[in-house]
Amino acid sequence: MEEQFSTLYNVPRLIATESMSSWITRLALSQGTSMTTILRYLEISKTDDVDRIIGRQKIKHISKKSGMPIGDFKGIRTIFKSLISIDPSGRNFLLFSDKKSRYRFCPVCLKKDDVPYFRVEWRFNVWRSCPDHRCLLEDECNNCKHPVTLPTDMLRGGLKCSGIGTLAMCANCGEWITKVKPAYHDFSDSQSLDTEDTLLIQNGKAFLSALYFEFFNIDGFKKTYITKDLLRLHKKNIFPWNNFKWTAKLWRGEIS
Template identity: 30%
Template sequence: MSAADVLRYGVPRPFEAEAPSSWLARLALAQGCSMKELLRFLDIEGCLDVDHMMYGKALAELRRRCSLPPTAFAIAGTVMAGFAKARMPVWSLATTIAGVPASRYCPACLRGRSTAHLDIHWRFIDWRYCPVHNCLMESVCWQCKAPVCYPQDMALSKAGRAGYASQSRCLHCSANLAAAKPCFINPVTSSALTELEACWLLNGRALLASLCAGRARYRAQGVGTAALCRRAYEEWLPYPQQWSRVERRLRNDRSLEQVWRDAVRLRTREELKTPWGSAVSLERW
């Protein structure tokens, strides 16, 4: 590929809330090129976290180079612009122990998608449960415990060589990620959660909506995006080590294992026009 070229054919359509890192893996597969070659063509080969930088001018350039409409990655771009404006800590985005950008996933969401892809909010550590299916997010493959990291060469992975070049598959062992046994939890009704823990789950959802909307409410007062970081982990959200103890307890609770049909979608009183449908109201315990 020449750096002066623009991709016009074989460019998959990004999904509404898809993360750029997820889409780039699908683009490399559609173009029949390696991920290294694609990132070099897009002049982002040295970028440590594609999702982190993909807003503003960088996102506009990606759209231009790939012949994408102005609305492509509108949600991801807005969220990451809010993330930068709020000066949220980098560790708010999921990574492996080695610092490689990683993503969580909802098995039920992957199961229901005709084309598997990863959402931008799945990159955030504070997005701890799926409000559509009322289950905890998964951070590793249920079979081999490998993290889910993109962008990667799906075609050259173990799953790709076995004929499963899809983001619904673990690239290390080819296991179907949608087959993971979910840990069902409803922060509004579950007796397995304390009031504080339920508040943490709901506030993680509200944080993403706030970054997208550019505002939040706390005790009937407005909170701007720039003030979120200053208060998020002091008043509204747990530090990672605090939540890890809670999650271990929940995953060891056999009463939270249900069949798929028992999951009931959580509906909030206030609906916003975001992919999360949550109110941007933050609560303090």
């Protein structure tokens, strides 16, 4: 007999470009429960990388338990299946804070969102700039200097574990992570991105496109590559992503 699962109510829809960690964080809050409880319900280990798991785990039971259509997971599943095929640990391309999944973020996106959420591309080290707002991504909360890690327990987040109501708030200190001057790089009279910086930003976008479409071109090169070439080219330093010299704080002149 097929096992019957209980139905959750008020489940938030996975937004088209949302990461799995972001959605599960919002899901736990919508159910008024802890992250430990929701992960156990979805049969995900607390030690798993919640973003990468979508690329290697059958999602039928996640869909059934949450009531979310399987098709809603297609985009992020495709990206992480491709990533795992070339980099099973994710350590070559993903952001981490110790063993936790770390994110950069665009404060303008989060401020304008009707429902603030973290984009899947913000998890990738190669994604440095918001293409919509032409600003460098932030690396940490401007108030407490704590990195953003997901999934997080919003019910116990913030100052004195009093909880946070939105992902636009810092789970560590409870302040708005959107309260920072955006590092717009297209509207500066005093400095500008050089050719290498611009190419690295463009190739970071091409990298995500390659994971989704399974082929890509590199700006400055004529050849078309397939996904399995990514790690080989990365190790040959064809994409010198670590040469990108700017952070949002450095752009604003907050550090020298």
